[in-house]
């Protein structure tokens with residue numbers, strides 16, 4: 624979409640401002656007790672250990688990047704929010720590929736640069752191929768041999784695009800995944816949509832020095848990365 628005043632692509636506007644211009648990064652030394660507890664849950668929890676992932680969520684001064692800085696501003700919400708994210712990352716019944724397919728569908732649908740940046744790396748580590756990642760980034764269905772993965776993709780796509788599931792997909796999801804996993808999937812889509820909204824509102828981009836993803840133009844071309 625073109626901004627009528629500046630003539631720039633609106634999606635690109637979010638990339639050009641200084642990182643976290645709207646929500647200054649909080650230094651570890653400035654945190655109160657409740658903020659410190661959230662900080663320690665994030666930096667001492669599963670995201671930070673060997674299973675945590677290959678993406679940057681802390682800068683050289685120990686300040687949190689991505690959606691995690693915002694969690695410090697409201698520890699009352701930030702603490703359960705980070706724990707919900709950890710539950711979705713580490714404690715569901717999904718395979719890593721299934722989880723990252725669903726997450727990347729949301730990131731691509733909402734064109735969330737940081738979310739894509741982080742989960743593209745997690746998806747690659749979970750075994751998603753470059754073809755599969757390209758298809759997900761471009762909003763296409765990847766060629767998935769596994770029936771469960773195809774269902775996770777279609778359900779996540781429908782949830783992200785329509786905030787609902789049609790009866791046919793719902794029925795197939797219950798039969799294939801089971802009700803507990805379907806509850807987890809609906810929650811996962813809502814969680815990453817919430818983070819993507821925060822990232823957008825607070826103008827949080829990818830970490831310094833990392834390339835932003837190339838989103839497709841509405842007509843089928845590629846938007847330039849900022």
Ligand SMILES: O=P(O)(O)OC[C@H](O)CO
Pocket residue numbers: 670689690708709712737738741742818819
């Ligand atoms: O809750 P996580 O661990 O998936 O982290 C948030 C993402 O990295 C970015 O949206």
